[in-house]
Every structure is written in structure tokens, then in C-alpha cells.
Amino acid sequence: MSAGLIAATFLLAVVVAVRSTWSPCGLSMLSTVTPLAERGRGHRYGVTATWFILGGILGGATLGLVTALGALGVDALDLSMTTVGAATAIAAATALASDTHLFGFALPTHTRQVDDAWLPKYRAWVYGAGFGWQIGVGLATYIMTAGVYLMIVLSMLTGDALLAFVIPTMFGTIRGLSVLLGARIHQPADLMAFHRKFDAIGPHVRQAVLGTLAGLVVLGAANVSPWLALATALVIAAAAGVASIRNGSGSRRRRIVAA
Numbered sequence: 001m002s003a004g005l006i007a008a009t010f011l012l013a014v015v016v017a018v019r020s021t022w023s024p025c026g027l028s029m030l031s032t033v034t035p036l037a038e039r040g041r042g043h044r045y046g047v048t049a050t051w052f053i054l055g056g057i058l059g060g061a062t063l064g065l066v067t068a069l070g071a072l073g074v075d076a077l078d079l080s081m082t083t084v085g086a087a088t089a090i091a092a093a094t095a096l097a098s099d100t101h102l103f104g105f106a107l108p109t110h111t112r113q114v115d116d117a118w119l120p121k122y123r124a125w126v127y128g129a130g131f132g133w134q135i136g137v138g139l140a141t142y143i144m145t146a147g148v149y150l151m152i153v154l155s156m157l158t159g160d161a162l163l164a165f166v167i168p169t170m171f172g173t174i175r176g177l178s179v180l181l182g183a184r185i186h187q188p189a190d191l192m193a194f195h196r197k198f199d200a201i202g203p204h205v206r207q208a209v210l211g212t213l214a215g216l217v218v219l220g221a222a223n224v225s226p227w228l229a230l231a232t233a234l235v236i237a238a239a240a241g242v243a244s245i246r247n248g249s250g251s252r253r254r255r256i257v258a259a
Contacts, residue, residue, distance in 0.1 A: 001084050001158045008219055009154040012212055013167050016147035017174035019209045020135075022202045023142035025113045026178065029131060030198070032119060034185040043124040045183070051125045053176040055132020060172015063137050063152070064165035070156030071164035084157050085223025089232070091153045092216035095146035096236075099210060109143045132179070136172030145209050150216070214240075 001009075020026060031037065033052060035045040079087075098107040114134050118127040134140040138148050151171060155164040181198075185191050214236045222229035 001088075001154075001160075002081060002223060005084070005088060005154070005216075005219060005223065006158060006163065008212075008216055009151065009158065009167055010170070012147055012154065012216065013151050013171040014174060015205075015209050015212045016145050016151055017171045018178075019147070019205050020138070020142075020144050020175060021178045021181070022198075022205060023144045024111075025135065025141040026175075027195070027198075028113060028116070029135065029179060030182045030185075030194070031191065032116065033128070033131070033179050034182040034191065036185050036187060036191060038124070041119065041124075048124040048128040049179045049183070051128030052132035052179045053173075055129035055134075056136030056172045056174075056176015056179075057132075057169065058129075058172070059133040059136025059138070059140075060169040060175070061165070062133070063139070063168040063172065064155075067152055067155040067168055068161040068165040070152075071159055071161045074156050075159040075161070079157075079159070082224050084159075085220045087157060088154060088220030089217050089224065090220075091150055092213055092220055095150040096210065096213040096217060098146035099213060107146045107149060112141050114141060132176050135178075136175045138168065138171060138175070145206075147209055147213055150213070154216075 021030075029052075033045070033048055038045040038048050094107070096102075097105050114131045118130060122130075138151075143149075148171075151167065155167045158164055158167075182194065185194055217236065218229050218233045221232040
């Protein structure tokens with residue numbers, strides 16, 4: 001895999017980890033593992049958050065072990081740069097189509113949340129580490145973007161076991177660190193203000209993910225042919241323009257109806 005694709009895969013891991021925080025499970029964690037909530041349970045937020053982060057790192061490392069094995073298999077195949085580029089473009093295009101629900105297409109997913117019955121039942125380190133691991137592994141709870149699947153595929157396509165281990169581990173670490181977003185929630189009013197701001201940012205994060213997926217389609221195509229990359233970029237730009245026009249028209253119609 002080229003250096004550019006490797007760098008883009010690391011970027012992908014970051015943006016999909018951030019995007020995953022807007023899942024129902026992620027939002028729940030930002031309400032239940034806060035100084036306000038932990039104080040109510042008689043626990044210290046700093047301790048619980050530390051275990052949560054460690055769990056997230058371990059969860060990412062667990063996924064990393066799987067992708068590292070896949071990378072060893074890819075390395076044994078000795079794929080050409082053109083083949084890796086084509087595989088990247090196809091996988092990224094599939095993820096982009098799934099996230100935009102192109103023609104109603106969507107990859108399989110699930111809507112599982114962590115079990116909040118753990119909160120009164122277990123010690124802080126148990127639910128902290130347990131919740132962190134489930135969120136950090138990426139596939140155990142809500143999957144907000146097909147970019148998570150793409151990250152797994154591209155980690156394997158690196159053909160480098162160490163890189164394939166590090167990328168998902170970084171993903172899990174970022175997911176674990178998300179618990180710190182609620183570090184200043186000490187009062188109910190803080191919680192409400194935080195979630196209002198957080199909800200407002202969500203659509204922008206989703207657009208960042210879509211942009212990253214589109215970039216990976218083009219970058220993968222560039223490893224096959226510059227002309228293919230140009231054609232791919234034009235198609236994506238045209239599709240984005242049509243979608244923007246449709247969304248704008250829909251918004252205007254809704255405003256007219258509301259008026």
C-alpha cells in the first residue's frame with residue numbers, strides 16, 4: 001500500500017472514531033459517565049474514566065489483533081499496488097454508498113447498546129473497563145458509519161501486521177478518550193448545555209466522514225490510473241452537487257409548508 005493510502009487510512013480511523021461518538025451508545029456514555037452521574041453513584045469520575053479509556057484501548061487492540069492476522073494474509077498474497085488501489089476504491093465506494101443510502105443500499109449493521117444494568121450492579125472499574133472495551137472494539141455496539149468496516153479492510157490491505165494492529169488500536173483509544181468530553185458536567189444544567197452543543201456539531205462530523213470516504217475512493221482509483229481517478233472525482237462531485245440541490249429544494253418546500 002502506498003504511503004498516501006496508509007496516511008488516509010489513519011485519517012479514516014480518526015474520523016470514524018469521532019463519528020461513532022454520536023451513536024446512541026456514545027451519547028448514553030456522555031450522560032452516564034460524568035462527574036455528575038458518578039457522584040450520584042458514590043464513585044469518582046476520574047477513576048471510572050481512566051478504566052473506560054483503558055477498556056477502549058484494549059478493545060481497539062482486540063480488533064487490531066484480528067486485522068493484523070488479515071494483513072499477514074494479504075502480505076502473503078503479494079498484491080500489486082494496482083490491485084490494492086482497486087480494492088481500496090471499491091471498498092471505499094461501497095462504504096460511501098452505504099452511508100449515503102445510495103438507491104436504498106446499506107451494509108448490515110446492528111443497534112446494540114451497552115447494558116446500563118451494569119451501573120448499579122458492578123464496581124466502577126468493571127463497568128468502566130467493560131463499556132470502554134465494547135465501544136473501543138468498534139463492532140460490539142451501534143455502528144454509525146460503514147467507515148468502520150472500511151477501516152478494517154484497509155488495515156488488512158496495508159499488508160503490514162504492525163500497521164494493521166496500530167490503526168484499530170488508535171481507533172479504540174480515541175473512542176475511549178471520548179469519555180473526557182463530559183469531564184465538565186457537574187450539574188444538570190451542564191449536561192443539557194453540553195448535549196445541545198454536541199447535537200449541533202453532529203451533522204458536520206458526518207459530512208467530514210463522507211468527505212473522507214469520497215477522498216479514499218479517488219485516492220484508491222489514482223493507484224490504478226490517473227484518468228480513472230479524475231473520472232471518479234467528477235462523478236462524485238456531480239453526485240454531491242445533485243444531492244445538494246435536492247436537499248436545498250426539500251428544505252425550501254418544508255419552509256413553505258411550515259409557513
